Amino acid sequence: MPKKNSAPLAIGELSHQTGVKITTIRFYETIRLLPEPPRTTAGRRTYGAVHLRRLNFIRHARDLGFAVDTIRELLALSDAPDQSCAWVDAIARQHLEEVEDKITRLSLLRSELGRMVKACSHGRVGDCRILDTLADHTRCASDHGAVRD
Amino acid sequence: MPKKNSAPLAIGELSHQTGVKITTIRFYETIRLLPEPPRTTAGRRTYGAVHLRRLNFIRHARDLGFAVDTIRELLALSDAPDQSCAWVDAIARQHLEEVEDKITRLSLLRSELGRMVKACSHGRVGDCRILDTLADHTRCASDHGAVRD
DNA sequence: CTTGCTCCTATAGTGACTGTAGGATGGACA
DNA sequence: TGTCCATCCTACAGTCACTATAGGAGCAAG
Numbered sequence: 373m374p375k376k377n378s379a380p381l382a383i384g385e386l387s388h389q390t391g392v393k394i395t396t397i398r399f400y401e402t403i404r405l406l407p408e409p410p411r412t413t414a415g416r417r418t419y420g421a422v423h424l425r426r427l428n429f430i431r432h433a434r435d436l437g438f439a440v441d442t443i444r445e446l447l448a449l450s451d452a453p454d455q456s457c458a459w460v461d462a463i464a465r466q467h468l469e470e471v472e473d474k475i476t477r478l479s480l481l482r483s484e485l486g487r488m489v490k491a492c493s494h495g496r497v498g499d500c501r502i503l504d505t506l507a508d509h510t511r512c513a514s515d516h517g518a519v520r521d
Numbered sequence: 522m523p524k525k526n527s528a529p530l531a532i533g534e535l536s537h538q539t540g541v542k543i544t545t546i547r548f549y550e551t552i553r554l555l556p557e558p559p560r561t562t563a564g565r566r567t568y569g570a571v572h573l574r575r576l577n578f579i580r581h582a583r584d585l586g587f588a589v590d591t592i593r594e595l596l597a598l599s600d601a602p603d604q605s606c607a608w609v610d611a612i613a614r615q616h617l618e619e620v621e622d623k624i625t626r627l628s629l630l631r632s633e634l635g636r637m638v639k640a641c642s643h644g645r646v647g648d649c650r651i652l653d654t655l656a657d658h659t660r661c662a663s664d665h666g667a668v669r670d
Numbered sequence: 671c672t673t674g675c676t677c678c679t680a681t682a683g684t685g686a687c688t689g690t691a692g693g694a695t696g697g698a699c700a
Numbered sequence: 701t702g703t704c705c706a707t708c709c710t711a712c713a714g715t716c717a718c719t720a721t722a723g724g725a726g727c728a729a730g
Contacts, residue, residue, distance in 0.1 A: 393718090399719090414726060434667070563694080565707090589686070673729090674729095678726090682722105684716105695709090700702085
């Protein structure tokens, strides 16, 4: 006996229940990530359980770092329950790899920054090891790449 | 006997020597990160050793993840060699902290994604553990926050 | 009826670039 | 001299995922 909690929600209510800001909810509507909800006669959006579920999914996926386009894909997949879930698996694995990659790069960065900070003798700017290091990549211990996301 | 390699560089040359794209060099000029260089009569930019040094500094700092505004600050500081380098040190330390923070958050994420992927039994979408997990944060082992930069 | 909250649209701004359109210049070769 | 291609120029739009602001209208309580 699934209790239908189907009283329509105002946007502020939906925002509160999902932790997604009102402006962001409206933004998701404009980029067609969230379907247009029905409106009251006065033009206010009214959301139901479907929207709530979908927005929770979106929010969680975003928190886990999935891109909006990827989420769109995942949502489409989850609407076709009889398909193989191999593609979902592939998407998740690829994202995991990207995260691991980022961690690796950031760790190299941490070492380099750590070394830089440690070398500082707290004197005058003219003798600053930190600025020296920034001025000349060859002083770096590792070939830290760029951290551009 | 410092060899002055002072033949003026064309923008393509500078790009080649620093690894910064031509468009990016021009962009740095518009945001006043790099000073406007002199031009030839035909209006082409000509760079000297000063620009080369400055751009190398910028590039290296960007690679290490410093924001453009921070780099602006660091450049201003490096132009005042008699000041104390405490502020430079503080900037670098803060950036290091931010990087460490990011690593922590990404590591939590990695665990969560790893768990998700491992739980996948490669069946149909309707039974997909990955989609289940995305649909419901309470299935998560940790309170991984958001990864928003 | 006023007060204060929620809601609406439309538009511009964020950071750090990247891409495109449409044109001018420079040097090498026939 | 013609012509070819690489290089350079400007100006503006697009990226991503929002956030902020301006200027209103609606709604419930006191």
